[in-house]
Amino acid sequence: MTSNFIDYVKINLRSGRGGSGSSHFRREKHVPKGGPDGGDGGRGGHVYIVGNSQHWTLLHLKFQKHIIADNGKGGEGGRRSGLEGEDIFIEVPLGTIVKDAETNEFLAEVTEEGQKVLLLPGGRGGLGNTHFKSSTNQSPRHAQPGEAGLERWVVMELKVLADVGLVGFPNAGKSTLLSVLSAAKPEIADYPFTTLVPNLGVVAYRDYKSFVVADIPGIIEGAAEGKGLGLRFLRHIERNSILCFLIPSDAENWGDEYQILVGELEKYNPELLHKRRVLVVSKMDLSIPEMEEEMRESLPKDLPLVFISSVTNTGIQELKDLLWETLQEENKDVAKQVESSIEILPPAQLATDPQEEIE
Numbered sequence: 001m002t003s004n005f006i007d008y009v010k011i012n013l014r015s016g017r018g019g020s021g022s023s024h025f026r027r028e029k030h031v032p033k034g035g036p037d038g039g040d041g042g043r044g045g046h047v048y049i050v051g052n053s054q055h056w057t058l059l060h061l062k063f064q065k066h067i068i069a070d071n072g073k074g075g076e077g078g079r080r081s082g083l084e085g086e087d088i089f090i091e092v093p094l095g096t097i098v099k100d101a102e103t104n105e106f107l108a109e110v111t112e113e114g115q116k117v118l119l120l121p122g123g124r125g126g127l128g129n130t131h132f133k134s135s136t137n138q139s140p141r142h143a144q145p146g147e148a149g150l151e152r153w154v155v156m157e158l159k160v161l162a163d164v165g166l167v168g169f170p171n172a173g174k175s176t177l178l179s180v181l182s183a184a185k186p187e188i189a190d191y192p193f194t195t196l197v198p199n200l201g202v203v204a205y206r207d208y209k210s211f212v213v214a215d216i217p218g219i220i221e222g223a224a225e226g227k228g229l230g231l232r233f234l235r236h237i238e239r240n241s242i243l244c245f246l247i248p249s250d251a252e253n254w255g256d257e258y259q260i261l262v263g264e265l266e267k268y269n270p271e272l273l274h275k276r277r278v279l280v281v282s283k284m285d286l287s288i289p290e291m292e293e294e295m296r297e298s299l300p301k302d303l304p305l306v307f308i309s310s311v312t313n314t315g316i317q318e319l320k321d322l323l324w325e326t327l328q329e330e331n332k333d334v335a336k337q338v339e340s341s342i343e344i345l346p347p348a349q350l351a352t353d354p355q356e357e358i359e
Helices: 174-181 234-239 254-268 270-274 289-298 316-341 354-358
Strands: 008-014 047-051 066-068 088-092 096-100 106-110 116-120 151-158 162-168 199-204 210-215 240-248 276-282 305-307
Touching: 008 116, 047 096, 047 106, 066 088, 106 116, 116 151, 162 174, 162 234, 162 254, 162 316, 174 199, 174 210, 174 276, 174 316, 210 316, 234 240, 234 270, 240 254, 240 316, 254 270, 254 289, 276 316, 289 305, 305 316
Parallel strands: 008 066, 047 088, 162 210, 162 240, 240 276, 276 305
Antiparallel strands: 008 151, 047 116, 096 106, 096 151, 199 210
């Protein structure tokens, strides 16, 4: 079965060529020697990317290897300018990054609905011969050609935007938890790597509030070096506000499993360790209550910990409350950082008498 989740495409983009300027002279029955009146060429079409929240993958671009904007039209007599080439607007899901395919240079990032970024400007239209008229050259017979458009191979990568990212080994219960928290219907089975693509779910909370949870495909030891699903889906964790680590109760060593997960994230991107974390011990229906204390002792003491069972719904509401509170704390921290980065200048003292200001 082929997945419709496409998070990587390579496309050739080409902006339009500018139209040529016109070399034309005014010729009318009662206007002898009317002089040059060639119009300018129209510019070539630009190539933009636009954020669209209705798209959640790059599937619509998978089979478009070449996207070419229209060329500008040439100028005409009577100082009539040529039409501009039609612009191309490439709609992409929020969280899309665009890089140069050859140099890997970062070009653009789209994170907001309706955000528009110019990738390739169209070629400028040429000037008509009317611009070259002078006292020493009253009949210029040349005009400018239009500028060529730009061409570039680009890579578009999607990094899933979500409030909470579920991180865990294969078969840790992430997909089952997502299906319980939200209306999402991910594939669930009793074998590893059931989830091969990230799944998103909207969690309904109290007072009509909600937040988005992403089920990231299972990470194994060595994922940062390419083992398992490798780096293919680790990048999706970068866009989650907080990370929810799932440790199954039937794991051989709960503390070691958590440390392996943290280690893989650190190898991939050390900045991921600065994100807020929540610990969840799943599959408590397979364990006995007396083992909870032993699990607490083996897991970090400085992180909030919840014991849940997606099968019996044990601890699900407690987990929702914890995730919501953690998100609010994260939002407050982000707001403080934004405020601290803005320099507030004292208001200027206005002169009470306009004459004093002049003096």
